[in-house]
Amino acid sequence: MSSISPHLALNQIMGPSHIVPASSRRLNIRLSLIIMDKRSKRLISEIEKALVSRPTKIPIKSIEKLLGKTQGSDRLHELLVGTKFALENNQAQTALLLSAISLTTFPENRDCWATFGYVIQIIAATPAVWSVLEKYLGKTQDPNLLIEFRHPIRLAGKQDLVKLLPIETVELNPILITLQVNVAQRESMELATKILEKGKIMLDSNSFSATTEGEFLYCYGEHLLSLGRHTDVIRLLKPFISDQKKIDQIPEDQQKPLRAVLSSAQSRLGDHLGALATSLTHSVSKLPMDESNAAFIYNIALIFSNLQLRETAAELYYLAFQMDKNDATTGFHALYQRSHLCNWEDRDNLKNACNSAIAHSFKQGTSRLRGARMLASCAFSATTMFDSLKLQSHLLERSAEAHSELPAQNQPPPIPRKTEKIKIAYLSADIYSHATAFLIAGLMESHDREKFDIYLFSYGINQADDSFRKRIRNAVGENFLEVSQWSDEQICASIRDEKIDITIDLKGFTQNGRPFLLYSRPAPLQINYLGYPASMGMPYIDYFVGDTYTLTNNNRKQFSERLITLPIFYQPPDSSRTLTESFDRSSHLDIAEDAIVLGAFNSIYKLTPKIYDIWLKLLSKHPKCILWLTDTSISGKSRLFKLATMAGIEPNRIIFAPFLDQEEHIGRLAHVDIFLDTYPCVGHTTATDALFQGIPIVTIAGETFASRVAASALHHIACSELIAESYDSYYQLLDEFINDKEKLEMISRKVKENVKKYQLFDTQRYTRVWEEALTGIFNQWKEGLSASDFFLKI
Secondary structure, three states: OOOOOOOOOHHHHHOOOOOOOOOOOOOOOOOOOOOOOHHHHHHHHHHHHHHHHOOOOOOHHHHHHHHOOOOHHHHHHHHHHHHHHHHHOOOHHHHHHHHHHHHHHOOOOHHHHHHHHHHHHHOOOOHHHHHHHHHHHHHHOOHHHHHHOHHHHHHOOOHHHHHHOOHHHHOOOHHHHHHHHHHHHHHOHHHHHHHHHHHHHHHHHOOOOHHHHHHHHHHHHHHHHHOOOHHHHHHHHHHHHHOHHHHOOOOHHHHHHHHHHHHHHHHHOOOHHHHHHHHOOOOHHHOOOOHHHHHHHHHHHHHHHHOOOHHHHHHHHHHHHHHOOOOHHHHHHHHHHHHHOOOOOOHHHHHHHHHHHHOOOOOOOOOOOHHHHHHHHHHHHHHHHOOOHHHHHHHHHHHHHHHHHOOOOOOOOOOOOOOOOEEEEEEEOOOOOOHHHHHHHHHHHHOOOOOEEEEEEEOOOOOOOOHHHHHHHHHHHHHEEEOOOOOHHHHHHHHHHOOOOEEEEOOOOOOOOOOOOOOOOOOOEEEEOOOOOOOOOOOOOOEEEEEOOOOOOOOHHHOOOEEEEEOOOOOOOOOOOOOOOOOOHHHOOOOOOOOEEEEEOOOHHHOOHHHHHHHHHHHHHOOOEEEEEEOOOHHHHHHHHHHHHHOOOOHHHEEEEOOOOHHHHHHHHHHOOEEEOOOOOOOOHHHHHHHHOOOOEEEEOOOOHHHHHHHHHHHOOOOHHHEEOOHHHHHHHHHHHHHOHHHHHHHHHHHHHHHHHOOOOOHHHHHHHHHHHHHHHHHHHHOOOOOOOEEOOO
16 A cells, blocks of 8 residues: 555654644554555545445445555554545545544554544544444443543543443543443433542542542532532532642643632632632733633633622623634623623624624533533523524524533423412522512512412522511511522422422523523423513423513514413512602702703613613703713713713713612602613613603613513503604604603603503502413313413403
């Protein structure tokens, strides 16, 4: 076939563009200049074509013709030269297959290991290659193959190869145990936990390299993190990472994921400074601009975000996204944090890049649940920052991929109980003075205890003295469960033990949520309600709740869930809320008596340059108008003031409202003449706060559910004349009301009257409608009917 010069090193065979690891030894065969004959070239081309067209089949005949009857070192010579030629001529699958045959035929030759190790790092293996390796393992049960090539094995999802080894061999090697755990996680998280616990005992009883120990601990820590056992993660990893002698022996690329798992656990338990110390091992500014550093910078940005150090977090997220434009999560975080600061520099390009990134699958990594975590991390930003049904369809695609990563569940299907009461369990992290608590407090008090047993699983921070937490706890009574220290499995076990009929997730993909908590389906029916204004895209969530305005034929496709369509505004009201005494305007605003107050109390991140430009045009045209905004950071104020000055607006016409308790905040809304809504992320709870005071809201109705909430509230009190369909009509509506005092007074009276007339804040009425919907879907299930869209009529 060819001849090559004597004792030529392997990296010389590959040439300067194909350098292999320095550990490879010189070949013990005679080599001279390589001259490939036409027949050999043709056979290699045939092998490549066969592998491309039928990747599962090994082209045995062509390979036998290529190698002929050669044996021993001559056969090795032919395989290595064939590998080199295939690589140089872009016949990648042939190169990988020949190097696999070299390795499995001559396992005692270290050059074969080095060659295969090099090639499989740059080429994804076909089933034919895995077939060669599987056959070799079946014959030799050689553990070194799995240990040496564990990384490409994990990336290819071929951890099942570990089953070909004797169990006693696996249980004595930490690396093999991690592969065994990867396999077990697909079947049972409990089984995986037991394997890791046993492996840890073995690890502690023997001496292994720091690199091996670190790899095992990463696997164990990542597993515990996925179970929500954050305290156990810290106990496991902190001693090892704090041992400077050990950690210094570990390569940098292995240290980063270890630190990331520990810092994530610390951050989730509120130790943000500890998480920061864990992650900041090097100066970020010195890191090269490449993808390998993007994840590291992202983790540091996440910690700064948790510490509410938004300016730094925003720039770090932005830097990480510049390093890796395929990482949608980082891009959406950059957009979200910059929006909190009213930093709109490069906003259009950033939004376009985010749109492009989310259209593709999340990048695979060593973490089993990486896709699920990335989805949970960016879905809220993607939903609230865009009014795009196409983007929502991409989120559904990512959700389907994330769900495929979750381990299989073997729980038996729930059996209908013979009971008079339906057991309902609400789950949330926001049982304190938070928008969710403001909405559900009255509902919790109004549920019919003759027909329903109500439970509430609170897995957020326990703020025992918070007034709304006390109120909800008192309403739920002994069924209020403080579960912030419980793992997902423990919460689900409790749901099963209590024989809950319907679980209601109030968080979804929102901050501090546990969106995968219910994936084991602990209850027969599971609902996505109130907190996350979009589909979770998960088959274990049966229903999403909306109303006749937020849900349309056009946006139906943005939901994987069946829809519960209420005939009234879908948000639960609280008619028992009280207001503080309303003082005159001067107690809040130092303005002229005839000033027109334009109030905008949505979270500042919802403000966009297009909406703010409209507000500035209105201020410029109407000198008596004052803009009253939600308070924001110093840098955010500075940017808004700068834009106002450029538009010729005096800074004293823009006033920032400090944070107040809920009752005081709603009290001061009485001094607002018109409530300015934002878009595409419109007011939700803030919109109903304004309507509670009878303040007219001007909003834009978009396509997605999230962009139609404020308009829905207006629709359900027959005030659709306040709903705009575009930026232009939004400006025109506001301009008309500001221009025409009589028209403004008329719509203000109508809002006040219709809020009462259409019972927008009648908690008892809402609760009965809500309970009717829950009863309806539960009866369908009891009758053995599949879940379907449920449209309730008054």
